[in-house]
Amino acid sequence: MAGRQFQGGHFRFASIWAYILVPIGLSLQYVVVFHPQLLPYDKMWFIGTALKFLASYHMLFAVIFVLALLIHLVEGCYAWYLSASMQMSASDQIKWTLQTLLLGIFSLYLLLKEKKLSKGK
DSSP: OOSOOOOSOOOOOOOHHHHHHHHHHHHHHHHHHHOGGGSOGGGSHHHHHHHHHHHTTHHHHHHHHHHHHHHHHHHHHHHHHHHHHTTOOHHHHHHHHHHHHHHTHHHHHHHHHHHHHHHHO
């Protein structure tokens, strides 16, 4: 692809809130699906009530969890492809891919924004 050659340093960290909320959400979802007995629902305030309700729909929540993981995997692969097509350094490609695998759309949005900025130059 003919375009701007990136020399490195084009990786952008996602919001701290994304780094906090997405892993906590995926972890809670994992626990509710595979180890629901480990959560002290009564001591978790309204979140415990919501999680207990979701745990009662175990199969649906398990499907949602698997879909979320698959979506993160596809987004990570796309982030790798996109950063490679933008001719970013190998280091930046790895960073974008790993961040997108963990955070999903919160990271992919930043990468797409970076691509749009690079096209404008």
